[in-house]
Amino acid sequence: MPEFLKLLPPEQALILLLDSLPDRPVTVETIPTPEALRRVTAEDVLAPQPLPAFVRATVDGYALRARDTFGASDSSPAYLTQVGEIPMGAAPAFALRAGQAALIHTGGMLPDGTDAVVMLEFSSPVGSTPESGDKAAARQEIEIVRPVAEGENILLVGEDVAEGQVTIPCGTRLRPEEIGGAMALGLTSLRVAVRPKVGILSSGDEIIPPDRALLPAQVRDVNTYSLAALVTEAGGDPVLLGIVPDRLAVLKKAASKAKHECDLLVITAGSSASSRDMTAEAIASLGGPGVLVHGVNVRPGKPTILAVCEGTPVIGLPGNPVSALVIARLFVLPVIERLSGLRFRRPRPCVSARLALNVSSQAGREDWVAVQLSPGENGWQAEPVFAKSNLIFSLVRSDGLIRVPPDATGLSAGEIVTVFLT
């Protein structure tokens, strides 16, 4: 196992893991569109009808034939006969002939025989008709002082989407935009990927459930809950598998069972080296190809283990809650995205900020440093939250992480850095 001897940079380690995953189709479910926020489409969403479904006005004005306005100007207006008003939400009851116009509202349906809308601002009724009554008023003469081109101020059928067009590609995470778009097409349910089940197993003799009274030397389980929240946020379905003591047989059994029940298994070790070693041994026992990466050239998180065991990705995280959460963002999230069938990854949310203090790092190693943001004179200022290892509240006090690339020995105060928001 030569991978044990060299430490890969995180990006290469991730590629190795993703490339080793079997190319399985996602499991699909059909759910109501309004409940599909942040889910991932499991097929191309095709438009069953064109949108708009009818020719619509985009302004308030008069529907007419464009050629009836050719050459119209303030000094030489065109005169048309208003033959009626188009109601909203109903098809016009009449067609128009040459020389006729109909009052229309934004979003209204153009009557047959018309091909443009002239804005209200460029038209005015001429005088007033001597007769009273609706019929008469509806046949008023209209003066038009600007020409319109054919197609002006209207939306054609299918101008937003054509019938049969792919409107939302397979593998898209749904935002409010897509939810609205699907509903516009009458697609009240969508086929999406079932959320991948992500098993979270904690090990460590010193770890106890948070609702239990703490005895001396014990610490409460943090990773199960911070990771479950992260998995939820990433669109996975966390499966809390509890805490197992540092006994190899027990850990192996729990991990093996979990591997069959989950799409991704995440195991966090206890903080001791022996707990880490035991986690590695348990993962190695889960089947081939097995451990791909044992140790990543990153801080925090060097003892990370990446494995694929009989088709199931298994990630061994350091027990240290800070390392576990930072590393989970680097490795667990992309695997969840892959298992969700996500093909279109949107950029990770970040902001640019000016670094307030120097950050030192070891050349060759990638560092992730927690920073606190505050408004500065020219945008955000990022202040590194320096803390001893394993202080979870150092992450609570931070707004994001900055990356010190492997080829740098640090970052200088005053530099503009990209802060990945947490």
Add this chain to the structure above:
Amino acid sequence: MPEFLKLLPPEQALILLLDSLPDRPVTVETIPTPEALRRVTAEDVLAPQPLPAFVRATVDGYALRARDTFGASDSSPAYLTQVGEIPMGAAPAFALRAGQAALIHTGGMLPDGTDAVVMLEFSSPVGSTPESGDKAAARQEIEIVRPVAEGENILLVGEDVAEGQVTIPCGTRLRPEEIGGAMALGLTSLRVAVRPKVGILSSGDEIIPPDRALLPAQVRDVNTYSLAALVTEAGGDPVLLGIVPDRLAVLKKAASKAKHECDLLVITAGSSASSRDMTAEAIASLGGPGVLVHGVNVRPGKPTILAVCEGTPVIGLPGNPVSALVIARLFVLPVIERLSGLRFRRPRPCVSARLALNVSSQAGREDWVAVQLSPGENGWQAEPVFAKSNLIFSLVRSDGLIRVPPDATGLSAGEIVTVFLT
């Protein structure tokens, strides 16, 4: 109503709205911490105990008295007697005296009488004891070749958080970091703000529910669903109030009822000017102080209405689904945050990108332009998604929005712009 005559820029309009909201306390509920992701704390979260709760080793090594290692070096090592090994998760069964050391693992509890840990790398057992048996092996002599200072390689009680310290301030939106932190303290439930109820009422004679067959000139309701998704994402509790026709009495009645049942009421008009006017009239009838802003100097979204009626914020959005969604991000989200008691707003997710094309704008007006991101040579490239008004799929095709500030007449191709991710 002088506000009707001038158009405020969006930022000023928002401040006016927020400043006019009554200073009501949020409604509070107690929920299990693992379910509190993205909720907002309704009180300061205090540490019931210090963290760590005991003095812990941060490395594998020997717990000892620092002064026993003073001056230790390769040429002049210090020699200590190993008196045992500290198990993980249990208090040491013994205290140490001068000249003694105990094997300890990362995260282990320091025995009484010790004040530092020397790393395993700088220590080695001397020879091997002739006797066999655990007891004898435990009393081996240890050679130390580096001095440690008092407190080195350990975490003191309360070094992460002190007992009684505010660990998560009131008004914080909870991330995986805070969920983990609260569990570390044994806080298995948290007091959070009840999600504000956001009523969404659509009006417009042409609007029908998306599950209904489309007749000519009708369009399906998009805004109810895109806004509900946005409200959910922002931490609100959307209340879908359905579609009312453009009849003032009906709209007034529905709005008045909703105002009493919701913490925020959002009304989207139909696309016609008369529907917009009717929405404005209905909002104006809901009680004082009433309409604060009618018309904002922004595109899209100029006809936006901002009101506070008998203590309830009411926002009138344009019926155009593109305008409605863009404007909701500007005005609805901040109001939801305020009603959630959010005090610490994290930066809005964005990325920097190079603009691919010129964008023109009208001086004095703020424009929001949808852009599509693609990887460029030096980071992201942002291409404006130019489209006619009211094409919801122009938003589906975009990844974010860029802002053209009021004092600019446009942005130039090649400029670096901030893309607010949608």
